[in-house]
Amino acid sequence: MTDSPAVASDDMAGESPKNRRVVNLVLHILLIAVSIVMLYPLLWMLASSFRTNGEILNNLSVIPESLSPRNYIAGWNALRYSFGTFAWNSLVIAVLTVVGNVMSCSITAFAFARLNFRGRNFWFAIMLGTLMMPQHAVLIPQYVMFLKMGWVDTYLPLVVPKFLAVDAFFIFLMVQFFRQIPRELDEAAVMDGCGPWRIYFKIILPLSVPVLATAAIFSFIWSWSDFFGPLVFLNDVKSYTVQLGLRSFVDATSVSDWVGLFAMSNLALLPVFFIFLFFQRMLIEGIATTGMKR
Amino acid sequence: MAESAISNGLEQSRRWSNEISGYSLLLIWLVGFFVFTLGPTLASVYLSFTDYDLARPPLWVGAENYVRILTDDPKFRDAMHVTLIYVLFSVPLKLLMALAVAMALNKGLAGLPLYRAIFYLPSLLGGSVAIAILWRQFFSTDGLVTYLMRFVGYDGPGWITTPDHALDTLIVLSVWQFGSPMIVFLAGLRQIPRDMYEAASIDGASKIRQFFKITLPLLTPVIFFNVVIQTIDALKAFTPAFIVSHGTGGPVDSTLFYTLYLYQEAFSFLRMGNASALAVILLVIIAVFTAIAFASSKLWVHYDD
Amino acid sequence: MTKLVLDKVSKRFDAIEVIHGVSLDIDPGEFVVFVGPSGCGKSTLLRMIAGLETVTAGSVLIDDERINNVPPARRGIAMVFQSYALYPHMSVYENLAFGLRTLGAPKSEIKTKVATAAKVLQIEPLLQRKPRQLSGGQRQRVAIGRAIVRDPRIFLFDEPLSNLDAELRVQMRVEIAALHKELGTTMIYVTHDQVEAMTLADRIVVLRLGVVEQIGSPLELYNHPINKFVAGFIGSPKMNLLNIKVTGTNSDAANFDLAGTELSLPVALALGAPGITLGLRPEHVVTGNKGALSLGCVRVTHIEQLGGNAFVYGRLFDGQSMTLSLEGQQNISSGQEIPISIDPARCHVFNAEGLTVARQETWPLEHLSVNKGGSK
Numbered sequence: 003m004t005d006s007p008a009v010a011s012d013d014m015a016g017e018s019p020k021n022r023r024v025v026n027l028v029l030h031i032l033l034i035a036v037s038i039v040m041l042y043p044l045l046w047m048l049a050s051s052f053r054t055n056g057e058i059l060n061n062l063s064v065i066p067e068s069l070s071p072r073n074y075i076a077g078w079n080a081l082r083y084s085f086g087t088f089a090w091n092s093l094v095i096a097v098l099t100v101v102g103n104v105m106s107c108s109i110t111a112f113a114f115a116r117l118n119f120r121g122r123n124f125w126f127a128i129m130l131g132t133l134m135m136p137q138h139a140v141l142i143p144q145y146v147m148f149l150k151m152g153w154v155d156t157y158l159p160l161v162v163p164k165f166l167a168v169d170a171f172f173i174f175l176m177v178q179f180f181r182q183i184p185r186e187l188d189e190a191a192v193m194d195g196c197g198p199w200r201i202y203f204k205i206i207l208p209l210s211v212p213v214l215a216t217a218a219i220f221s222f223i224w225s226w227s228d229f230f231g232p233l234v235f236l237n238d239v240k241s242y243t244v245q246l247g248l249r250s251f252v253d254a255t256s257v258s259d260w261v262g263l264f265a266m267s268n269l270a271l272l273p274v275f276f277i278f279l280f281f282q283r284m285l286i287e288g289i290a291t292t293g294m295k296r
Numbered sequence: 297m298a299e300s301a302i303s304n305g306l307e308q309s310r311r312w313s314n315e316i317s318g319y320s321l322l323l324i325w326l327v328g329f330f331v332f333t334l335g336p337t338l339a340s341v342y343l344s345f346t347d348y349d350l351a352r353p354p355l356w357v358g359a360e361n362y363v364r365i366l367t368d369d370p371k372f373r374d375a376m377h378v379t380l381i382y383v384l385f386s387v388p389l390k391l392l393m394a395l396a397v398a399m400a401l402n403k404g405l406a407g408l409p410l411y412r413a414i415f416y417l418p419s420l421l422g423g424s425v426a427i428a429i430l431w432r433q434f435f436s437t438d439g440l441v442t443y444l445m446r447f448v449g450y451d452g453p454g455w456i457t458t459p460d461h462a463l464d465t466l467i468v469l470s471v472w473q474f475g476s477p478m479i480v481f482l483a484g485l486r487q488i489p490r491d492m493y494e495a496a497s498i499d500g501a502s503k504i505r506q507f508f509k510i511t512l513p514l515l516t517p518v519i520f521f522n523v524v525i526q527t528i529d530a531l532k533a534f535t536p537a538f539i540v541s542h543g544t545g546g547p548v549d550s551t552l553f554y555t556l557y558l559y560q561e562a563f564s565f566l567r568m569g570n571a572s573a574l575a576v577i578l579l580v581i582i583a584v585f586t587a588i589a590f591a592s593s594k595l596w597v598h599y600d601d
Numbered sequence: 602m603t604k605l606v607l608d609k610v611s612k613r614f615d616a617i618e619v620i621h622g623v624s625l626d627i628d629p630g631e632f633v634v635f636v637g638p639s640g641c642g643k644s645t646l647l648r649m650i651a652g653l654e655t656v657t658a659g660s661v662l663i664d665d666e667r668i669n670n671v672p673p674a675r676r677g678i679a680m681v682f683q684s685y686a687l688y689p690h691m692s693v694y695e696n697l698a699f700g701l702r703t704l705g706a707p708k709s710e711i712k713t714k715v716a717t718a719a720k721v722l723q724i725e726p727l728l729q730r731k732p733r734q735l736s737g738g739q740r741q742r743v744a745i746g747r748a749i750v751r752d753p754r755i756f757l758f759d760e761p762l763s764n765l766d767a768e769l770r771v772q773m774r775v776e777i778a779a780l781h782k783e784l785g786t787t788m789i790y791v792t793h794d795q796v797e798a799m800t801l802a803d804r805i806v807v808l809r810l811g812v813v814e815q816i817g818s819p820l821e822l823y824n825h826p827i828n829k830f831v832a833g834f835i836g837s838p839k840m841n842l843l844n845i846k847v848t849g850t851n852s853d854a855a856n857f858d859l860a861g862t863e864l865s866l867p868v869a870l871a872l873g874a875p876g877i878t879l880g881l882r883p884e885h886v887v888t889g890n891k892g893a894l895s896l897g898c899v900r901v902t903h904i905e906q907l908g909g910n911a912f913v914y915g916r917l918f919d920g921q922s923m924t925l926s927l928e929g930q931q932n933i934s935s936g937q938e939i940p941i942s943i944d945p946a947r948c949h950v951f952n953a954e955g956l957t958v959a960r961q962e963t964w965p966l967e968h969l970s971v972n973k974g975g976s977k
C-alpha cells in the first residue's frame with residue numbers, strides 16, 4: 003500500500019519535461035544533503051568506535067582507519083557483569099514482552115472488533131483513552147505494589163502487564179486490521195458450529211499474521227529500547243538491561259571514554275538496526291496505517 | 297402461558313450469551329486495566345494528597361503538595377518552563393521538517409524507498425540511551441559539533457554545559473527524529489487523488505495556491521494525528537534529558553524535563569506524595585490538551601465522509 | 602424433507618422495526634425464493650432462519666420444532682453466502698471438512714462426505730487448491746459444496762449469484778436448479794433479481810419494507826399480482842403503470858380516459874374515483890389494432906433492437922411514458938407515432954391504495970368483443 007510504484011502526485015500537468023528534470027535534480031540534491039546530515043552521526047559513531055579517544059577529537063571521517071575491536075572487548079567486561087549478561091536480560095524481557103503483547107492484545111482486539119456485547123463501545127473508548135495516558139501516572143503506585151510483592155529487581159514488573167494487554171497501541175493496530183477481514187467468514191464459521199474462541203484461533207489468527215508480525219517487531223524494539231521502565235524497576239546490576247548497562251557505563255567512566263561508550267552503544271543498537279534492515283517495510287506500513295484510519 | 301414463560305426464559309439465556317462470550321475474551325484486558333492502569337491511577341491521586349517516603353505509611357496532608365508545587369516550587373516552574381519550550385519548539389520544527397521532506401518525496405522521485413528508510417532510521421534509534429550518549433559527545437566541550445563549529449570559525453559555547461544552549465541540543469535531537477511523522481505525512485499525501493491537482497492546474501491555480509487549497513485541507517486529519525501524538529510524546533520525554541544531563545537536569549535545571557523532575561522527586565528524594573502530585577498534574581495537562589485538541593478538531597480538521 | 606414455518610416473525614434493530622410480523626409456510630422439498638428491492642428485509646429474514654440474527658418476536662419452526670433459541674449449527678441448516686465466505690487460508694478440502702471437524706466427526710466420515718459433495722459439484726480436481734486459485738464459478742461450487750457436506754435439512758442461499766458475471770450467472774442458475782432436483786432438499790433462496798426468482802422458484806415470496814406483499818408461484822405472481830408493487834416488480838421490462846381517470850360507469854363496466862383515449866373495461870369502480878392506475882405489461886402491448894382494446898398513440902422516443910426482440914420507449918399523448926416489448930426486428934424510428942392496443946383480458950387495474958381491483962380471471966370472456974374504445 004505505501005510502497006506502490008511512485009506516481010508523481012503533485013502538479014505534473016503543464017510542466018515541461020525539462021523543468022521537471024531540473025526540479026527533480028534540485029530535490030535530489032537537497033534530499034541527499036539531508037540524508038547525509040541524518041546519517042552522519044550514526045556513521046561517525048560507528049567509525050569512532052574503532053579509534054581512540056585522542057583520535058576522535060579531530061577526526062570527522064566516517065571511514066575507520068582500522069577495524070580494531072579493542073574498544074568492544076574492553077567495554078564488554080567493563081562493568082561487574084558482562085555486556086552479555088545485559089544483552090541476555092534485555093532479550094528475555096523483550097521476547098516475553100512480544101509473546102505477552104501478541105497474545106493478549108490479539109484476544110482483546112478480537113473481542114472489540116468481532117464480538118457484540120453490551121458495553122463494548124464504552125470499554126473501547128476507555129481503551130483508546132489509555133493510549134494517551136502517561137506511564138508516570140501509574141508509576142509510583144505500581145512501584146509500591148511491586149515492591150511489596152517482591153517483584154522489584156525481577157523481570158516481572160516489566161513483563162507481566164504485557165500479558166494483560168496494557169499496550170493499547172497494539173490493540174488499536176489489530177482492531178484496524180481485523181476490521182478488514184470479511185465478517186462473512188465469522189458467520190460461515192458460526193454456521194459450521196464454531197464458538198468465539200474457535201473463530202479466534204482457527205480463522206482470525208491465521209489470517210492476521212501480517213499484523214501480528216508488525217506488533218511483534220514494534221514490541222521487541224520498544225522493549226529493547228526501553229529505559230525508563232527498567233530504570234525504575236531494576237535496581238540490581240545483575241538484572242540490568244542493555245540500556246541500563248549503557249547508562250552505568252556512562253556513569254562509571256569519569257573520564258570521557260567516548261570510544262568505549264560508542265562501542266557499547268553500537269552493540270546496543272545492533273538488534274534494532276538489524277530488525278530495521280530486514281523488516282523496514284513492515285515497520286513503515288505499520289506506522290503509516292495507524293496514522294491513516296482515525 | 298406457562299409455555300411462553302419457558303420460551304421467554306430460554307430467550308433470556310440467549311440474550312446474555314453475547315455478553316458471556318464478549319466479556320470472557322475481554323477479561324484479560326479488563327484485569328490489566330483495573331490492576332495496572334485504573335487502580336494505580338486512582339492510587340496516584342490518593343498519594344498526591346499525602347506525604348509518603350516508602351518507609352512509613354502515607355500521611356494525609358490534604359492539598360499541601362499541590363499548593364506548594366503551584367506557588368512555592370522554583371524547580372516546578374523550571375521544569376514546566378523547560379518542558380513547554382521543548383514542546384513548543386521541537387514539535388512544530390519536527391513536523392515542518394517531516395511535511396517538507398514528505399512532500400519532496402511525494403514528487404515521485406527515484407529511490408523513494410531508500411530515502412524513506414534513511415530518514416526513518418534515526419527516529420527508530422533516536423529515543424534510546426545510545427543516541428543520547430552520542431549527542432552528549434557531540435555537544436560537549438571536546439565534542440564533534442563544537443569542533444565543527446570551531447572549524448568554521450565560530451568559537452561556540454559549551455553546548456551542553458551552558459544553560460542557555462543545553463536544551464537546544466535536545467530540541468535538535470528531537471527534530472532529527474522526524475522520520476516517523478514523515479511517514480505518516482507521506483501516507484496521507486499519497487491518498488490525495490492526483491486528479492484534484494490536475495483539475496486545479498487546468499483551472500489555472502498556481503502551485504502555492506494548490507498547496508493551501510488542496511494539500512493542506514486534505515491533510516488535516518493526518519496533521520491532527522501527528523500534532524497530538526508528537527505533543528504528548530514531547531511532554532513525556534525523558535531519556536535524552538536524563539542521559540545528556542547525567543540525570544541532573546542540568547546545567548542549572550536547564551534540561552529539567554518535567555518527567556525528570558518527577559523521577560527525581562520519586563526515586564532520588566523518595567518524596568512519593570509530591571511526585572504523585574506531579575504525576576497527576578501531568579495527567580491533567582495531557583488530558584486537557586487532548587480534549588482541547590479533539591474539540592478544536594471539529595473546526596479545522598476536514599474528514600471526507 | 603423438511604418444512605419450515607414462520608409465525609408472525611418480527612425483527613427490531615434498536616428502536617427500528619425492520620420485519621413486521623411475517624408469516625409463511627414452506628413445504629417440504631420446496632424451492633422458495635425471497636425477492637424484493639434493497640432494504641425489504643429478505644436477507645434479514647434469511648439470517649433469522651439461519652440463526653445469525655435473533656428473532657425479536659414470533660416463532661421460527663422447523664418440522665414443528667421451535668428453533669428460535671437453537672444455535673445455528675444445530676438447526677440442521679447450511680448457508681451459501683453472497684461472497685462465498687470461503688476460508689482463504691484453508692484448502693478446498695479443509696473448507697469442506699471444517700464444519701464436520703468442528704463437530705468432531707471421525708476422519709473416515711469426513712473423507713466420505715467431502716468426496717460425495719465434491720463429486721456432486723464436480724470439484725474433485727480442486728480439492729487441494731486454495732480459494733484464491735479458483736475462478737468465481739469454482740468458488741461458488743465450493744461454497745455450495747460446503748453446505749452439502751453438512752447434509753442439511755434446509756439450504757439457505759443469500760444472493761449467491763450477485764458476484765458472478767452475466768454469463769456465469771445463467772449457467773449457475775441452471776446448476777442450482779439441477780441440484781435441487783437431484784437432492785430434493787428444501788431450499789430458501791434470496792435475491793433481488795426477479796429473473797432468478799422466476800426461473801428457480803417453486804414459490805416466490807415478494808417482500809417490501811419488511812412486509813410480505815404476495816406469495817405464490819412465479820406464474821401466479823406474473824398473471825395475478827395482488828397489488829401495484831408486485832405487478833411492477835415481477836416481469837422485465839417493468840409493467841407500464843398509467844394514470845387513468847374514471848369518466849363513466851354503469852353496472853358492469855367503467856369508462857376510462859387514458860391520455861385522451863377512451864377505454865372501457867369490465868371493472869366495477871365509482872365514477873371519479875381517484876388514483877386509478879392501469880397496468881400493461883410491455884410484452885402484451887401490440888402495435889396497430891391487433892388487440893381488442895385501443896390505447897391511442899404512442900410517440901416513440903427511443904428504440905432498442907436486440908435482434909430477437911425490440912424494446913420501444915415512448916410517450917403517450919399526456920406525457921406518460923410507455924414501454925413496448927415487440928418480437929423480432931422492428932422498422933420503427935424515433936419520432937414516429939404508433940397506434941397501440943392490447944387484449945383487455947391482459948389489463949390490470951389498481952385502485953388508489955395500489956390494490957388490484959381487476960384481474961384476468963374476473964372478466965368473463967364475452968366482454969372481450971365489445972370494446973373498441975367506446976363506451977358500452
